[in-house]
Amino acid sequence: MKTVVFDLDGTLADTSGDLIAAANACFRDMGAGDLLDPRADAGTALRGGRAMLRLGMERLGRAAHDPLIDAYYQPLLDHYAREISTHTRLYDGAMDAVAMLKSRGYLVAICTNKPEGLARELLGRLGVLEHFGAMLGADSLAVRKPDPEHLFETVRRAGGAPERCVLIGDSVTDRDTSTAAGVPSILVTFGPAGDDMAALAPERLLHRYGDLPDMVDDLLREA
Numbered sequence: 001m002k003t004v005v006f007d008l009d010g011t012l013a014d015t016s017g018d019l020i021a022a023a024n025a026c027f028r029d030m031g032a033g034d035l036l037d038p039r040a041d042a043g044t045a046l047r048g049g050r051a052m053l054r055l056g057m058e059r060l061g062r063a064a065h066d067p068l069i070d071a072y073y074q075p076l077l078d079h080y081a082r083e084i085s086t087h088t089r090l091y092d093g094a095m096d097a098v099a100m101l102k103s104r105g106y107l108v109a110i111c112t113n114k115p116e117g118l119a120r121e122l123l124g125r126l127g128v129l130e131h132f133g134a135m136l137g138a139d140s141l142a143v144r145k146p147d148p149e150h151l152f153e154t155v156r157r158a159g160g161a162p163e164r165c166v167l168i169g170d171s172v173t174d175r176d177t178s179t180a181a182g183v184p185s186i187l188v189t190f191g192p193a194g195d196d197m198a199a200l201a202p203e204r205l206l207h208r209y210g211d212l213p214d215m216v217d218d219l220l221r222e223a
Contacts, residue, residue, distance in 0.1 A: 001107050002220050003160030005151060006132075008112035008119055009046045010170035010191035012094050013126065016042035017087030022080035023052035026072045035059050038087075042192035046170070048113065049076045081118060085125040091190060093209030098131055100213045106220075109134040109158040111151050113173065116140045133158035145173050148181035166219050168206070175200040184219045186212070 009015045017038050023045070024034040035056040036044070044055050053069045053076065062068070098108050109132050112119050116137025123129035134157035138144045141153055152162040167178045170191040178185035184203035188194065197205055204215050 001105070001160045001164070003107040003109060003133075003155045003158050003165040004101050004216055005109050005111050005154055005158075005165055005167050006098075007167070007169040007171070007174050008110055008114055008122075010193065011091075011168055011174075011188055012110070013088055013090045013122070014042075014191070015088045015122070016045040016192055018080060018084055019045040019049070019052065021083060021087065022076050023049070023056060025079040026053065026076050027056050029075065030068065030072070032056070032060060046192055049073055049080075052076070077115065077118065081121065084118065084122050088122065088126070090126060090128070091188075091209060095128060095131065097209040097212040098128075101216060102131075104213060104217070106216065107133050107155075107158045107160045109136075109154050109160075111136050111145065111154040111167070111177075113138040113144050146176035146180055148177060151177055151181050151183075164220065166203075166216055168212070170194070170197070172200055175202055178202070186215055186219070 006012050020036045020038045020041060023036050027035045036052060044051050050069055050073060053072055054064050057066045057069060058064060101108055114137055116139055119137045134154050136154045141150055144150045155162045155165045165183050167174055167185045169185060170188050175185055186204040186206050187197040187202040188206045189197050203219055206212055
């Protein structure tokens with residue numbers, strides 16, 4: 001069967017506010033105060049915990065490979081786990097699009113570089129985990145995006161055929177994954193890095209979720 005695979009952070013949900021809050025909690029623990037701005041630094045937040053810690057270290061005038069980045073990575077995850085859904089919201093129309101795709105016979109799944117436990121916790125709190133046939137995180141396999149096997153195994157666990165899928169994402173990682181897998185990608189323009197998506201030359205750009213089902217139909221018609 002044909003499968004639509006979604007990234008999570010910045011694609012299905014705007015998680016940047018809670019990620020920034022967790023990073024700032026770490027900086028306060030260091031005695032540095034809040035170093036990241038929830039709006040201006042949202043794009044960095046969606047690149048992961050170490051990216052946020054690295055940016056903070058740079059703003060303190062410290063090296064990008066400062067040992068505090070590794071030392072505070074687990075504390076950051078701990079802070080985030082405690083307040084994982086305070087500011088996070090699903091993007092408008094996301095779950096309506098998921099429902100429409102399923103009604104048209106597509107399988108739907110999530111492939112994210114967020115740790116699986118945190119991803120499951122967040123999706124559970126948002127009340128949407130059960131709507132997806134499979135959900136793999138950064139630590140679900142020995143590899144993760146942009147390795148295509150992360151995508152392929154997500155599709156297999158959802159019950160689909162790896163060569164008959166499309167990846168919905170918001171980053172160069174998602175684009176590189178789809179290219180390595182030899183499948184099309186649709187990149188969203190409403191996330192924090194939306195203005196950068198056109199330069200990645202995906203098969204389609206998505207400006208609103210209401211357009212997604214028809215885009216998928218078009219891309220997978222011959223798959």
